[in-house]
Amino acid sequence: MRREKSTAGGGLRRSARRALLRPLRHLLSAVAAIGLVLGALIALPGVSQAAGSLPCDIYGAAGTPCVAAHSTTRALLSSYNGPLYQVTRASDGARADIGLLSAGGYANAAQQDTFCQNTTCRITKVYDQTSRHNDLTPGPAGTSGMGADRGADASEIAVTAGGHKVYGIWISPGVGYRYTGVASGVAVDGQPEGAYMVASGTHVGSDCCFDYGNAESTPADTGNGHMDAVSIATTCYFAPCTGSGPWIEADMENGMFQGDNGSNTANRGNNSPFVTAVLKNDGQTKYALKGGNSQSGALSTWWDGGLPTRAGYRPMHQEGGIILGTGGDNSNWNRGTFFEGVMVAGYPTDAAENAVQSNVVSVGYSGETDVPNGPQGTVTGPDGKCVDVAADDTGTNGTAVQLWDCQNWAEDQHWQHNADGSLSTIGRCLDIEGNGTANGAKVELWDCNGVGGQKWVQQADGSLLNPQSGRCLDSPSGATANGTRLQIWDCNGSAAQKFKLS
Known part of the structure; x- marks a missing residue:
């Protein structure tokens, strides 16, 4: 029967799982980041993307390089001209890589439409756009008790980005992706890191877990602080919460943290069709959560302060796996829609994050994000x-x-x-x-x-x-x-x- 599963008890707990030169380098980094922000703020929505202005270019220039970059809608660094994702055809099992219309540009959705005509396709791989090849594939079964994940229906959700038709990743219960093992360059054992994703603020639920980010190297809950993933959900794990969400939260295993030690009534949530969800964590004492409308405006800072004082989070114990659409133990009961996201090494500056948000807004994302709008109908x-x-x-x-x-x-x-x-x-x-x-x-x-x-x-x-x-x-x-x-x-x-x- 179709009903929301309780988030009390096991559901989320299982898942919801050189010294003289240094100041000069820091000064130069800050100046560069400010320049990036000013450049991004004057950007306007359009059908092209300026070289050097994409999220991974921005983070890299600010000293926090991307170690993973995933999207089905566009390139996330201006030099990228490879495949975004792979689709597998139901009729004959054939596969095709869906690439870009141009280097640093937008997805070639027509390529998918032609390949999948008169049949259905699933997204069976999401390529990492960095040189580290941290690609994501449907995840294996985990200790949550759920079976192995399936790939998302490739044509379930179409939107517009940069004036082009593109497809997102429609996450339903049972759909999810993972890099199993320790992904190249991803933070482990208390190292600093940051992440953002653009996702739907209308296709959301309270079950565990619609996450993107750092997770266990195997699909098992190995304890507090072993995850560091950004999430958007209606999960009020630590009451009280303000409103009904959805909220930008940090899944650090065995808890969905809205800030502080869990509860944070200053976090008022983000419910626009497209939401920019941001998390950064220095791995030792502090973390921050931000959210914004991906179509307009700036980021709101929901938390910028200490890591939880609960046992296991100071320092963090990240394992360097990557998840998309599930929890760390492969709890895959929640729903969501994913368009793009990156993970970076180091603790990003506010200026870099603001510049990334400005770039996201310049894309001009539009369309409904809570209703399947492919060839299907009721x-x-x-x-x-x-x-x-x-x-x-x-x-x-x-x-x-x-x-x-x-x-x-x-x-x-x-x-x-x-x-x-x-x-x-x-x-x-x-x-x-x-x-x-x-x-x-x-x-x-x-x-x-x-x-x-x-x-x-x-x-x-x-x-x-x-x-x-x-x-x-x-x-x-x-x-x-x-x-x-x-x-x-x-x-x-x-x-x-x-x-x-x-």
Whole structure:
């Protein structure tokens, strides 16, 4: 059944897991950073990006170089001209790297559209744009009890950046990415670091964990201070909290910290469609959290002070893994939408972070970020309920297909009507148990295999016909309660068989 999982107890706890020259260098670094800020502040949204002005250029010039840079929308350093991400086609398992329209520019979404035409694709790798090759792939199972992650549907969420169509990464329960092991250059054992991501402030939840940043080298909770990841969620882990979020938080393992020692009522949250979420941590005594609207304005500083005094956080014990969309122990129950993010070595200056925010604003991100808007659409049935897969976006072979209240963010309520007549969601097809044809045969989710039990044709009277059986998709006795398991039955034109493809 589709419901929010409690964040009390185990859910987040498991996861939610040279001396003379030095002043001169510091002075020069500060001057350079101020120059970067002034240059960024006069930037205007447009379809191109100036060389030397992208986030990793800015951080590098300020003495805190990027050690990881991930995005499906654009280059994050001006010299980059490689692939952003890899997609894998469901129809034949073929793979393609999706690159840029030009060096230092925006993603070539048309390349993905052509490759994935008439089938579905998953994002199976997110390339690191630095020279360190800290690429992310779907994560392995962890000690949270969840299975291995799947890659995101590549066409689930399209937005505009720099005047171009681009795709984000739609994170649903069961979707997530990881660099397992110690990533090159990423902070370990109390070293300073910083990170930011651009994510949705509207496609969010309270479950564990929509994180980006430093995590355990293996998918297991190894204790307080072993993570240092930025998060945006509606998780009030340490009460009291101000408002209902979502808040920019620091997942430092076994707690989502809004500032101070956990609770921080000065953190008022960020709920714009695109949010810049910033975290930095010196690894020893202090950390800071900032948030801003990625479409306009400056960053707000929600916390700039001491690390938690709870045991294990002074100093930090980072392990140098990287996660995206999950917790450190692979807790992958939350949801979110990711567009770009970097991790840097060292403790970034405020000037550099302000310049990065100005660059992000200059991109001109636009579009809805809380509704899947690819080739999928909803299938509504009796009483306006949606055709839904049990198990909250994580359905495997044999999972029941049912009626449920429509939720705009639910990936498994968005179906693609494919050229072969099948209806697919979360990588599988609407199927009849045992490829059956008898009245009352239940429908389920199953790997798309082209059998007759996976063909569905919209009829003029509003029904969905399965040609092999000659019967229609049906709600038993016209029931409309959440969780009603769907079946096939003789076509009779009743309200129980009215299913509309959007």
